Amino acid sequence: MIKALVIAPYEGLIEIMREIAEEVTDFELHTEMGNLYEGVEIAKKSKSHGYDMIISRGGTASLVQEVVSIPVIDIQVSGYDILRLLTLVKGFSGKAAIVGFPNISQGAATICNLLDLDINTMTIQKDVEVEDRLKSLKDDGYEVVIGDVVTVEAAKQLGMNGVLITSGKEAVMESLDEARRVYQLFSKLHEEILVYQSIIDAEERLIGVVDDVGKLICANKQFHAEFSNEMIESTPQLKEIIQSTYKRKTNQTKMLTLHNQLWNISTSYNENHLILFFETAFPNHTNVQEEDGGQYAVEVQTNVPHVLMTGKSKQIQEVMKQVEKYSRMDEPLWIIGETGNGKDTVAQSIYLKSKKNNEPFITIHCDLLKEGQLKELLQENYFRDHANGIVYLKRIDRLDAYSQKEFYHYFHTHKGKLPRLIVSSNDEFAIDERDATIDHELFTLLGRLIIYLPPLRERVQDIENLIPVFISEFHSKYSKQIVGVRQEAMQELIEYDWPRNVDQLKQVIEQLVLHSNSYYLEKEEVSSVIALLKQRQEDEYSEHNQIEISGTLKDIEKRVITQVLEEEDMNQSKAAKRLGINRSTLWRKLKS
The missing domain is CATH 3.40.50.10660 (PrpR receptor domain-like)
Incomplete structure (x- = not known):
């Protein structure tokens, strides 16, 4: 049985390896995901796990080969x-x-x-x-x-x-054939290595073997459990012991503090390498306590993924021009659009293209803020503490009127000492005094620059551009080998109105890719999914329109108002307009 570690540079390769692992009987395959230097770290940590070889691809395979002593098989692109x-x-x-x-x-x-x-x-x-x-x-x-x-x-x-x-299944199977050939050549050498490894693993002392420049060659399991290769190779006191041993060509002993622990360290000299022995001087009683930090509804990202904005429509081309232009500015920006239409993508694109992209990208989920949490953020000067970065106030229209006023007074008072503010909201809001869902002064302060994202149904020509991008993304995730969409299937996708916009389109394409067994997404598959979506819309509409008429007239009226609010996505102005009343009357009836 060949025990192999597969380091997959992308998700789809993991899926193929899982499928192949069920078919081959002479391999014990362990798969982890890591690209380039992430893969190198995985390979380094796996040295004591008894793998016969490592299988990877491209640049990752090349880098891994430099840090391990076992064979590395490169999966070729066929x-x-x-x-x-x-x-x-x-x-x-x-x-x-x-x-x-x-x-x-x-x-x-x-x-x-x-x-x-x-x-x-x-x-x-x-x-x-x-x-x-x-x-x-x-x-x-x-x-x-x-x-x-x-x-x-x-x-x-x-x-x-x-x-x-x-890499398709054919290429992976070829790499396993190569692995079998290599295994036969190295099996005897591997057995010898295991014998030597078992000998040093039986030692209670921590044992590490290094070359003349201090690079770790091998170590026992006790050593790996306590230290990383990098720590050994970068600690000045250890470097000094190693260099002194090679220079004097005599064994040495020294006491050092490493990892809050006092160690007795001795060296054993050899012309080609030296052995380091670590023994604890006395037990370590240092305790490290970790606190569960972080604030609910506050998300801090130091590594924001690049999400491609694409489309041929004039609307999305204009948005892309605005992103380029506004990313070079520091004024507050307000992004308006329906749910699921990519407002987060626009905000992240502004951040990535700005000169502040070396600072964290902080998102305040306004719809998730608990009572009193906003006041804590303002009192602790959270925004002033991140004045050099960008803060994204997501779904600000979900804040109540009082919280919006608090935001306004704080931002107005601390102008010039704040991060760049990016705000998003639904496209249907009111700022007039009587039926306002957005505070007029807050909108005036933060809406100096505005990007409007039109719904997908108003820019249907973008659908043909978005679908290949999504297929490409899921192609690498699921390794399905899909190369396109049949024209009849594409037409059905274009003709659907996509009430939940780009997010819904992406979700549907993912499901189609996941369940497809062909090189193309076929009309029958798409028709089935679209029919299901339409049926769900009808069911939801029917369900929402069933009102319980038991109880008093007042009870029924309250249920009607609640349902209309839900149908209007809790938009108070729209609900009041449909009911023919103003917002103050709406809330009076709900609270009575």
Whole structure:
């Protein structure tokens, strides 16, 4: 039985490995997700787990090979993999290019020539070349970049559409064949290593073997449980002991404090390496207590994902221009649009493109703020403490009138000492004095710049651009090998009105991709899902319109008002307008 660690640079590879793990009988496969240096860390931590080899892909495999002593098998990108991706990319708008190492770019160029596809191919030798190459492509008008994980992530950061070349099942099976061949060659050597490892693992002392520059070569399990490789290689006192031992060519003993523990450390000299022995001088009684920090409804992100904004409609093109322009400004910004239409994406795009993107991105979920929590934020000067960053006040229209007034007075008083404020709200609100859902003064203060996101039903031509992007995302997540949508199926998707906008479209595409067993999303699958959506809408409408008529007239009236409020997404002005009363009358009837 071959025990192998699979380090998957992307989610879809995990799904393929799970499927293959059920088919092969001579492998014990353990899969973890990690790209490049994340994969390296996984490989380092796995050294004491008794793996025969590591299986990974591309740049991750190359980096892992540098830090482990066991064989590393590289999953190759096959011609089938490239052909599938090229077929999918035909559905994208804009110029496309393939950027990758020779094993990708050379095969891709050949297939493009055979199929007469107008897709530029560019070869790189090192990952540090990626950013400059992509900037050059962007300047030349390219919008779509096909490549490995590094290329795709770099493309997204530059606002381009990155499409990941995934490895199909065929390529993974070929890598397992290679693993079998390598295992036969290294099995005897591996057995010897296990014997030596078991000997040092039996020692109670912590044992580490280092070379002449202090790099850890191997260690026993007790050592790995206490120390990381980096700690050993970067601690000045240990470096001094190692260098002194090599210089004098004699064994040494010293006492050091590491990890709040006093250790007796001794060295054993050899021309090619030296052995470090660690023994505790006395037990460690230091206790570390962790407090459950963080505030409810306050989200702090230090690593905001790049989400591509795409579409051909004039409306979304205008929004993208506003994002570019407003990201260079510091004035407050108000984003308006229906639920599920991408207001968060706009806010995050502003942040990522701004000069403040090295600071945390803080989101205040206004609809989740508990009673008294807003006052705590203001009294503790939470906003002034983050004056160099960006704070996103999400769904500010869900705040009650009193809380909005508190916000206004605080922001008005502390002008010039605040972070940049980005605000979002539903597109149907009122700011007039009698039926206001948004405080007029607060809107005047924070709505200096406004971005309006029209609903998806008003920009249906964007649907054709969004769907390939979603398929590409779920393609790498589920590894389904889908390359496009049949025209009849696309037409049904375009004709549906998408009441919950882009979020709903993305959710439907994910379900279609997940359950599809074809290379294309077919009309029958789409028709079935759309029919189900329409049925649910009818059921919800019917359910909402069933009003219990038992009780007094006052009870029935209150139930009617409550239902109308729910149907209007708790929008007080819209509910009052439908009922033919003003807002003060509405609340008087609810509270009576």
